[in-house]
Amino acid sequence: MKYTNKIIDMIGDIPIKIFIESIKTSCYYLNPKLSLIFVIKGEVLIKQEDKEYKLTEEDVILINPNIMYSIDSSSTNQIYILEIDCKYFGNLYNNFTDLRFELNSLNINEANIEEYKNIKSVMIKLLEVCINKENGYLLIAKQLIMELIVLLINKFTVDEIESTLSINHDNERVNSIIKFVLTHYKEKISLQDISQYMHLNSQYISRYFSKQMGIPLNAFISNLRLEESIKDLILSDKKITFIALENGFPNLKSYFKAFKEIYGMTPSKYRNIYLNEIRESSLELDFSKFKLEKIPNYENDKLRLLPEKKQSYVIDLNSSVEVFDKSWKRILAFGRAVEGMREELRNQLRLVQKDIGFEYVRFHGILSDEMRVYSEDDQGNSEYNFTYVDELIDFLLEIKLKPFIELGYMPDQLAAEKKYIFAWKANISFPKSMRRWNKFIRSFVKHLIERYGTNEVEKWYFQICDQWNYFNTEDQNYFEFFKETYGSVKQVEAKLRVGGTFDLQLLDKYVCYLKDEKVALDFIAVRTYSLVPNGKSDSLELINRFGKVSDNELILQNSIDYCSYADESFISEQIDKFIDIIDKHKLDIKEFFVTEWNTTPSQKDLLHDTCFKASFFVKNIVDNFNKVNGIAYWSFSDIFEETKASNNIFHGGLGFITNNGIKKPIYYAYQFMNRLGNNILRKESDFIATKNTNNSIQILAFNYCHFIDDRKQCHSKDITLKDRYHVFNEKSKNISFILKGLSGEVVVKMYRINKENGSAYDEWLRIGAPKFMDLDELNYIKNRSIFEYRMKNSDINGDFIINEKLEPHEVMLIEIVPIKHNH
Structure with missing residues (x-):
């Protein structure tokens, strides 16, 4: 039995794994990677092919890729394993994957003592750097890895002829069997399968393997599956049935039987005993005890960066700054109405409502041709059909989401011309007859009231779509269209809440028009994205540049290629400017919403999938939640078809859930926000602290990291699928x-x-960034990409101090819950 404390999977972009392990019973390995094993304390017995090596403290041994070996120990021990992916270094050193090395400190002599000291020095320094993780550690770690690789190549490479002569035919055959098992252990493997692969008799294979390895082949396969299952037990919270089936056991019963035979307990008990022990214990190594020479002096190295100064904050639990208005969960948004008819999106909506719980939902195109609401008969008479509308709204109300209805787009038969945006052809033409449009809007609103009742519909919002002004920024027709549409809704029921979306650059004109025409809006909605045009062109010029021809693509997304990401305070500044203009004109507006916001409205912005978006989201919500009545992140799902879809799972979709239901970091950020209390104790630029009625305390802290360049080009070619940070x-x-x-x-x-x-996304990188993933891989990603969770009890007497280190883009929630004892 072993237990593992995994330190790090990747060092920058270098595929390196570092483990600290304790071995209790014999463990078998066949690793496609090069492995360096360093004994920190105690002793272990390593069997490699037909040889045995008893290693003690400070001994080190190298195992070449695809070589079967086992580790056994009967005493307390701790070993440090460094796994190196040879394929990566094959790109840096020709034929690196073909090299074979010989490194075993049991063979130290006067001629090579310095070489072994150098190897051990570098390994220890690498471990120390990766554990402490001080600023700049990745740069130092990369340098140490390169130094280690150069040492291996220059000092420990085995001559190719010597390596060929030393090959043992029996070992080669055993390794072939083991490679087959390693590749297929998750499947149902029979002796017949192996014998067909090896072109040998199955009974011979069984006897041969048992003789060479000292263990029956079936037992070896079972042990390998158990070893792999242990990783899942320790490093994940997967259900035990899932772990059993995922690792090749035909059912839970066979897994329990094999597990108890080897470990003397059930998998559940193993997890409870050892996993808790691992998670709660901290890794403490005394690096000073290793009296090794030639450890590089990094204290004066230019790569050594000074650690960040600690930010300290006092939080008085008896103070309360203000009530925490959770405006960020008022409105959920998705692409368009017809997508809400798809079961995939509905399942995601159900999940979001269960995990977070929003009040309203907004989307495009409820009046578009896809929803089949408007048509004309052979005589040109208008016909209405609200079947799809009813089906969608019924579903939304069923999951406790009220509609935030955007009145758009123009049905083709009612449109004056064909003028499209989006790949799905949303028509943004004005109507061919304003009289028919007004009658259509009145009929639509009347139908909603008749079906759902006035009391219910009065709670909804009706937003007049602004896409028509894309081509008509100076056209008085849009103002008239807005006024007519507003009047048509109010004519049916004056109490209905009607508002519009306004562009910041035209807001002054809109406001003056509304005041002159005595149009009393119930709310104003705005959208803002954290991007700015390159050069001297403003956003309206860019829109006009791409908006004169209907090419079935989203105009704004075409213009994004000519934009850069804005500075980190851009969203806040835009919201403040809207509020200032409204205040300047003394406009009597009951509510103010941000109905779309994000870095960009592009569904191919590769940054959308990264951890950056979690800290970006939390930062902007903490900065602006109290300025607005609702702020809707655009949009919640990658099921979004404004432009051409992509086959890549992590293609930069807008949502916080991928097409196939994988939760992105921003999803968990929403859940963290949802756990905050109702009263704010303190709010600063990098955290917010709240309190609940049960006296529990919540602190949400984040480490937002902005771009290196002041103006980073959107859709930049140097941001790739595998390199985004x-x-x-x-x-x-x-x-x-x-x-x-x-x-x-x-x-x-x-x-x-x-x-x-x-x-x-980062978990996807760690498994090799496959373009296509099967169901097992998707489930693996879903299970492995859960947020970290730890808990402990504390007895507080005096000030309670919390010291933590936040990694780049990290979001951290701390909850402190008083324990009430029954007397």
Whole structure:
């Protein structure tokens, strides 16, 4: 039996794995990677092919790729395993994957003692750097890895002829069997399968393997499956049935039987005993005890960066700044109405409502041709059909979402011309007859009231779509169209809430028109994206440049290629400018909404999938939640078809859920926000602290890292599927909270979203970034990309101090819940 404390999977873009393990019973390995094993304490017995090596403290051995070996121990031990993916270095050094190395400290002599000291020095320094993770550690770690590789190539390479002569035919055959098992252990493997692969008799295969390895082949396969299952038990919260089937066992019963035979307990008990022990224990290594020479002096190295100063904040639990208005969960948004008829999107809506719970939902195109609402007969008379509308709204109300109805787009038979945006051909023409349009709107609103009742529909919002003004920024026709549409809704029921979306650059004109015409809006809606045009062109010029020809593509998304990401305060500044203009004109507006916001409205912006978006979301919500009545992130799902769809799962879709239901970091950020209390204790630029009526405390902290360049080009070619973080000025952050006014026993819960936890995209990178994933791989990603969660009990007497380190883009939630004892 072994247990593992995995330290790191990747060092930058270098595929390196570092493990600290304790071995209790014999474990078998066949790894496609090069492995360096360093004994930290105790002793272990390593069997490699037909040889045995007893390693003690400070011994190191190298295992070449695809070589079968086992590790056994009967004493307390701790080993450090460094796994190196040779394929990566094959791109840097010709034929690196064909090299074979010989490194075993049991063979140290006077001629090679310095070489072994250098190898061990570099390994220890690499481990120390990766554990401490001080600023700049990735740069130092990369340098150490390269130094290690150069040492292996120059000092420990086995001559190719010597390596060929030393090949043992029996070992080669055994390794072929093991490679087959390693490749297919998750499947149902029979002796017949192996014998066909090896072109040998099945009974011979069984006897041969048992003789060479000292273990029956069936037992070896079972042990391998158990070994792989242990990783899932320790490193994930998957259900045990799922772990059993995923690792090749035909059913749960056979898994339990094999597990108890080897480990003497059930998988559940193993997980409870050892997993809790691992998660709660911290890795403490005394690096000073390793008296090795030639450890590089990085204290004066230019790569050594000074650590960030710790930010310290005092939080008085008896204070309350303001009520926390959770405007960010008022409105959910998705692409268009017809997508709401798809079961895939409906399942995602159900999930979001269960996990977060929104009040309203907004989408495009409820009046578009896809919803079959408007047609004309042979004589040109208008005909209405609200069947699809009813089906959609019935579903939304069933899952407790009220509609935030955008009145658009123009049905083709009612349109004056064919003028399209989006790949799905949303018509933004004015109507050929305003009289017919007004009658259509009145009929639509009357139908809603007749079906759902006035009391219900009065709670909804009716937003007049603004897409018509894309081509008519100076056209008085849009103002008239807006006024007529507004009047048609109010004519049916004056109490209905009607508003419009306005562009910041034209807001002054809109406001003056509304005042002159005595149009009393119930709300104003705006949209804002964190991008700015390149050069001197403003956004309206860009829209006009691409808006004169109908090419079935989203105009704004065409113009994004000519834009850059804005500075980190852009969203807040835009919202403030809207509010200032409304205040300047003394416009009597009951409610103010941001109905669309994001970095960009592009569904091919590769940054959408990354951890960056979690900290971007939390930062902007914390900055602006109290300025608006609702702020809707655009949009919640990657099921979104304004432009051509992509086959890649992590293609930069807008949503916080992928097409196939994988949750992105921003999804978990929503869940963290949802756990915040109702009263704000303190709010700063990098955290918000709240309190609930049960006296529980919540602190949501984040480490937002902006772009290295002041103006980073959108859709830049240097942001690729596999390389998306290099554009950010990434720095870790040390933060400290001093809580005053808390005493007694509490439970401290800690949740984290970062590249290691809660990021499906980063997990996808770790498994090799496959273009297509089967069901097992999708389920693996879903299970592995959950946020980190830890908890502990504390007895507080005096100030309670929390010291934490936030990785770049990390979002962290701390919950402190008092324990009430029954007397």
